[in-house]
Amino acid sequence: MPATYPDLRLKTVLVTGGSRGIGAHTARAFAAQGAKVCVVGRDRDALDGVVSDITSGGAAAIAVTADVSDATALAGVREQTETRLGPVDVLAVFAGGQGAPVPTPELTEQHWRRVLDSELTSAFLTIQAFLPGMLERGAGSILTMSSAAGRQPSQANLAYGVAKAGLVMLTRHLAAEVGPRGVRVNAIAPSSIRTEKLAAHMPPAVQEHVAAMHPLRRLGVPDDVAQVALFLASDAASWLTGLTIDVAGGRITG
Helix, strand or coil, X not given: CCCCCHHHXXXXXXXXXXXXXXXXXXXXXXXXXXXXXXXXXXXXXXXXXXXHHHHHCCCCEEEEECCCCCHHHHHHHHHHHHXXXXXXXXXXXXXXXXXXXXXXHHCCHHHHHHHHHHHHHHHHHHHHHHHHHHHHHCCEEEEEECCHHHCCCCCCCHHHHXXXXXXXXXXXXXXXXXXXXXXXXXXXXXXXXXXXXXXXHCCHHHHXXXXXXXXXXXXXXXXXXXXXHHHHHCHHHCCCCCCEXXXXXXXXXX
16 A cells, blocks of 8 residues: 655645656656645646646646746746745656667767756756745755666666766755755656656567566556655655665665
8 A cells, every 4th residue: 555644735746747757647646645736847738637637636736838948937837836836845856858878979969968958957947946935934855856877877878877867966965055954855766667658669578678687577667756756755754865766676776
C-alpha cells in the first residue's frame, strides 16, 4: 500500500515537465495526497489531460503552458500559481528529457547549448523564480531531477550527462546555502524508467536486456520516482537536504 503523508494535504505543489511521464505521474501522486497542483509544460492538450485526471478525483489542479528556459515566462507561471492556488510549498523541477544518444564528435555546439539550457539552465531559472518566496516564508521543499546519466557514464549524450551531474552540485550547493533559512533541496536520479516515451522507442527485447542489467531485474516505473518525491517533500524527510536519491534498481549505489 502506498505511503500517506497528511502534511502534504492542501500544500501547493508545482511540477515542471508535468505534461507526461514522470512529471505527470508525480503531479497525480501529490494530488492523491490532497495537495493543490500546478502542472507546467509546453503541450497544452497533455497538461489539460493531467488536470482533468486530477480534478475528476476531487483534487485541485491547474495547468500553465510555459517555456521554463524563459525567465519572463516563469515569472508569469509564479503569478498565475500564487493567484489561483497560493504560494508554492513544493517545487518539483522535473522538466527535461534531452538524453538521446549522440556520439561526442557529432555533438554540435548548438545541440550542446540546447541540452544544457533544457536540463540545467531551466532548473536554475525555475528555482530563481520561486526561491525568494520560500525564503521569505522560511519554508519550502525543492526537488530537482538528475539522472543515472549524471551519476556515471552512460549511453546518453555528453551534454545531458554533464547537465545532470551539474544538477547534483546545484542541489548540494543550494541546500547548504538555504538550509539555515528553512528551505530543503534534494535531487532524484532515476535510471531506466518505463515511461510512454521509453516504451515507444525501446523494443521489448531491449527493455528486457536493460532490465537484466539492474540487480532488481526490472525497469523502473514512474510511481517508483513519484513515491520518492512524496517522501522527500513531506515532513517525514524534514532532516534531509542536499541528497541525491538514486532510484535505479540497485544499479547505482553511491
